Amino acid sequence: MQLTRTQTARAHSRRSLTDVQIQVLFIAPTIILLVLWNIFPLFYSLYLSFTEFSVIKPDVPPAWIGLQNYNKLLNDPRIWQYFTLTGRYVVITVALQAIVGFGLALFLRERFKGSGLITTLILIPIMMSPVVIGLFWKLIYNPAFGIFNYLIGYSVPNSGPDWLGEASRALWAIIIVDVWMWSPFVMLLCLSGLKAIPDYLYEAAAIDRASPWFQFWRITLPQVAPLLLIAILFRTIEAFKTFDLVMGLTGGGPGDATELIAVYLYRAAFTRFTTGESSALAYIILVIVIAVSNLYVRSLNRIRGENH
Template sequence: MSTLEIGGRAAPAAGHMAPAVPQRHATRRVPRGLSDRTLAWLFVGPTLLLLLAFNIFPLLWTIALSFTNYRANRPNAELVWVGASNYARVLADEDVWANMQATAHFLLWSITLELLLGFGLALLLNKRFKGHSFFSTVILLPMMLAPAVVGTFWKYFFEPQYGIFNHLVGFLGGPSGFTMLGDTRLSPWAIVLVDTWMWTPYVMLLLLAGLRSIPPYLYEAAEIDRASEWTKFWRITLPMVMPFIVLALLFRLIENFKMFDLVDQLTNGGPGSVTELASIHLKREAFEKWRTGYASALAIILFVAIYGLSLVTVRYLDRVKQR
């Protein structure tokens, strides 16, 4: 017999294998994940919404108001379309040009001093000496303070009656009752001095990062060629750090052009209007005289000026990087 009956069913005999019966497995649908494009929009979408809400919309609203006679203290007054007359009034206003001249003076000297002093400090701290980490941290302290706090502190420092500055001037043999902030010739230099004190550490930090990124083998090759220290600085250090210098110039140019809180606390544009920067004048037109349409036109002109200066600096930075 070829089969054996076990339990009433035929079983295959030894040496014979039953044919395999294919089994059907239940197919499960694996849920597909989100696509890369969907994930990208989920992450970028909230940022774009915030950008539209807090940057793009206010800019468009300011542009629209600049063509009207709108006043924020009269929101229910009739809105009249005045065209480009606000822009014409701004460009013909002698006070605006005086403020732009004060802004240019502040930009030129503050950024020049910050770059020179920042570069010097970066060269000094790039040399590994005992305690350089401690001194680096101490130098960074001014930029950690709020500009309003710095302005208030230096205002008391320059106070003619009990300020420390007058005591130092008297100790060095200078005139008594010296008024740094009350003199029309010295007050523009006071805001330059304070801004330089506060933001030179920031420039130093950027340039120090540039110095630390220079490959050491360049200096080793120069040593083999017996190059002088001046040659190494002029041929290696300065060209390699130049992109960082231009970047620091760009950052400080943007920030100083719109400088407000430091100067507002220090001099409030005085004495007279010699330290009334463009940002201070804009605040007075918008929130003291309530000429919102006029102030909007001034804001757009300042925006275009900052954008133009930044564009020139960025193009120069690209040229430096390609060398």
Template sequence: MQDSSTIEAQAPVTQKRSRSLINKLMNMSDRSMAWLFIGPTVVILLLINIFPLLWTIYLSFTNYRANQPTRDIEWVGLRNYERLLNSEDIWGYLQVTAHFVCWTMILQTIIGFGLALLLNRNFKGSSFFSTVILIPMMLSPAVVGVFWTYLFQPQTGIMTYIINFFGNFGPVDFIGNVDLAPWGIVLVDTWMWSPYVMLICLAGLKSIPPSLYEAAEVDRASTFRKFWSITLPMVLPFLLLAVLFRFIENFKMFDLVNELTSGGPGSITELASINLKREAFEKWRTGYSSAFAIILFVTVFGAGNIFVKVLNRVKNR
């Protein structure tokens, strides 16, 4: 135990060190202070993201199976990639994914932009309708999948009643029908995420200076001319940003489609992400599925770079 005299002697030293540390912090530049706070977070995030990526790249060159001992790992080189790129089934899954991504992007862009134009008019109750329209995107994709599964029931689902309102088509099975199932998942994803595109486009519309429209009114420009020369160019960067986000999310879509169809009937709605899950966690072909994951990552990364370059060109006009 230290006596009181020793503690009293150490107190001024401790206080001096504390004051020195405070003075150093007070004299730090804003940039240094910012790195002091965000530096540890950046390091942790890099470790969390980079290590799994490097580990996945390594496993993609092996025959590793997660349900077998690690001592059985063998280096197979590019064999996994060759099997993937020469597999007709894999190209079929990518084609299904491309169909889903293209149609959802087209429909969500048109519907979202149209809703944004309507809500930008600031009519009575526009704030209320904006909030109501945003509700689908606030729900969990798994919840939306279960919800629409009941709506798609051929005997009791509301979709059958809606379609039969326009004619006697009988029970309509959006999930079990080979022709309708791909459009069923497109419909649900469009219903859920069109509000997201609307929100970004609405932000772009609100940022347009009213003086531009006032000048166009003085020049007696038509409504179409104002839309084509002012509205569309000004909101186009926001629209492209929304398309970029939706492309990335839809390319790796899993939970919504898994709840709706689980890739069925057959494999007509089996997206690349669903097949990746089957290979990794049902067949335990970890090395093979890691190679598939890297191919999907490179595809999304390359397409994302193209979108970013186009976006930069539009912004710099």
């Protein structure tokens, strides 16, 4: 009996994979795909960023000009202005999404009759295509026949503000749409984090007569923090690259009031076709995004470390 069991175990281990094989087998396809589809374009763009090149002139090969593209970009005051604008946009929109999303998750964590339905309904905006959303909100914001002004109290056409036409409001108009669209995303991730918090923590706190405030700061927030940070991280990266929503809504206008850096980049790459210079700008953006993400990942690891 003893013998057969060892034999089975041995046969078993011969047939099954070792842990190292499993690691390679499980991770390799992902890494290979990412290398092929990201590393090659990344290096090619890096090369192009040091050249004078335009995709609409494929006969003219890229001409090496060293750091000139970077020099030009970093000395352009408009670029700094668009970066500042993008920074403002990212901070405001992600903060609002985090607050609204986390708040909704807190309110929805305890089930009530129909809570599943309500949650699904709230999720509908993130299922929609940003381009089409941009088009539609343009109609919704229209001062003559849009329903936005009508619903906030300007029932006479053209009496309310022109949300997309006034420089001071256009950025807020985009933020409203972005928050409307993406708060449910933060909510969903927070909700799964909240549901994973074991009840006994609250039960212990209740026995100790801890205040709800204390429970929130010492149990809820630290326990949800990892998922909340992942949600914020992804939203920050996406907000930095916000492009199709702005194109649908304002196209960067009025003037350059909503010219986010990704919109400016798109224009440089696909209307002016300054491929070399746009690659350089893309690299500057990439460095900033990586720096910001690094900060997030570090605080994420710190929080994880504290929890365990």
